[in-house]
Amino acid sequence: MSVLDVSSVTVGYGGITAITDITIAVDAGQIVTVIGPNGAGKSTLLNAIMGMLPSRGTIRFNGQNLAAEPIAARVGDGMSLVPEKRELFATMSVQDNLRLGFYRNRAQGKRAAQAALDDIYDLFPRLSERRRQDAGTLSGGERQMLAMGRALMARPCLLMLDEPSLGLAPLIVRDIFRTITALRQTGVAILLIEQNARAALQVADHAYVLETGRITLQGDSATLAADSRIVEMYLGRASPPMGG
């Protein structure tokens, strides 16, 4: 069954349409990627799914139509977004940032919160070392880990990542992608937005190509990675090599 079903979604910014008639699906336990150049509308798509932007069309999550559901309710239902700019609480400690990720689940009590926190520290030991430090003092890679950790604290069944490799050194990018692969084992479905097409196609099961607001290609990641158009546009000399 699909965790996420987006059909014919159109989003505009005051009259100007940014994405048109987008249909994508993410199945349970799958990693799905949407790749595309700058300004294609990738972030717009994720923000619309999360409810940060109003959209036309239908978005179904675990079979339920989200329509006008506010963000807080979507988080409660198990949807988490790691935004392009991370949006951390810079003047608060790493641990407080993570604790706030548990906000929607707070009724489950202190022990559940601590268990969730321990899981995140197992996944990212670096965050555990820095738990008392302000989020604003972290390095780029650590920030990305914290943003992912905070999103995972909500124990989502769908994790959406907006360009997690943005601005990070190749070695850190490799770590992040390892973590993404590891997360799949825990059963969470992942919708991954990337410009780093090579890395994204390596970890994903299914891929969509988004160009100037429309889906132009889609298919199996392996098939797409071999597609001559993709090789030419996204995997050619322009994109840096990636270790796996």
Added chain:
Amino acid sequence: MDSTILAILLQDGVVNGAIYALLALSLVLVFAVTRVIYVAQGEFVAYGALTYAALDGGHLPGSVALLGVLGLAGCAAGLWQARGRLDRPAVLRLLGETIVLPAVIAVAAIILAPMKPGVLVEVLLTLAIVTPMSPLLYRIAFQPLADAPVLVLLIAAVALHLTLTGLGLVFFGPEGFRAPAFSDITITAGPLMIPGQALWIGGLTFALMTALFAFFERSLTGKALRATAVNRLGARLVGIPTERAGLIAFALAGFIGALSGVLIVPLTTVYYDSGFMIGLRGFTAAIIGGLGSYPGAVLAALLVGVAESFSSFWASAFKEVIVFTAIIPVLLWRSLRHGPAEEEE
């Protein structure tokens, strides 16, 4: 000037400064969470003072009727803003907060007021009547403007201040009121005679600040409020309902304003429009403190209080001028240090 006068002036300044510190703290909080410069907070001081004075005299305060009016308006505003996406729990909650709660408080006030139930009950009743007005005003005036620039919010806040002053005249009348001190104890320490009310002010201010500190540092709700102030988008993404954060911040500001009013009305006669000048001193302190720093605001508030009491001794005609011009060198110094402020958002 001998040391006795010095000590008395200092004591006066610190007591007033404590009140300004509370007001400054809530201004900083409201600004951080909602970007509203809450000019109208001073009106809550006047409302609190006048409500307490009326209860102390055994009368039903005019603010009870005002609370009812604001409740109805808040309910209408809430329904209008949520049109199209109303579900049962949301409607029930809205009705509870805007109709049922004010009604319960009003009934309590109608029953208790003629009984002259004593200082403690009167203080609590005053806080119960005045505090909820602040989140109601947030619903009515600021929630529809949530995404507006700071300047628009400021204009709305000034308009609100003028409206509330007018409403104060309607519901409390033009006379000034003063209430007796909470207790007649006086403590003598060397040359100093510390009146009981000063002790109350100092003690309650300290207790409230400690409680606020614990709330923001320890509780998840307090942290969620801080998170909303630090990064609104991030807060929305973890599922913090940021409009509720605004309501809570406004409720705290209303509570602090009302409490300040109750604390000062035994010291000075309060009129329906007295709140503004008191609020302005809290505002001055908040600005001197940088509008972003809680310890800075408290420190600046104590300075403002002391500067005020000394200038009223030396040059009482220029008291206000001296206190408010203190802001200019600070702003100059800040702008020299940081360069022109960037327009935010």
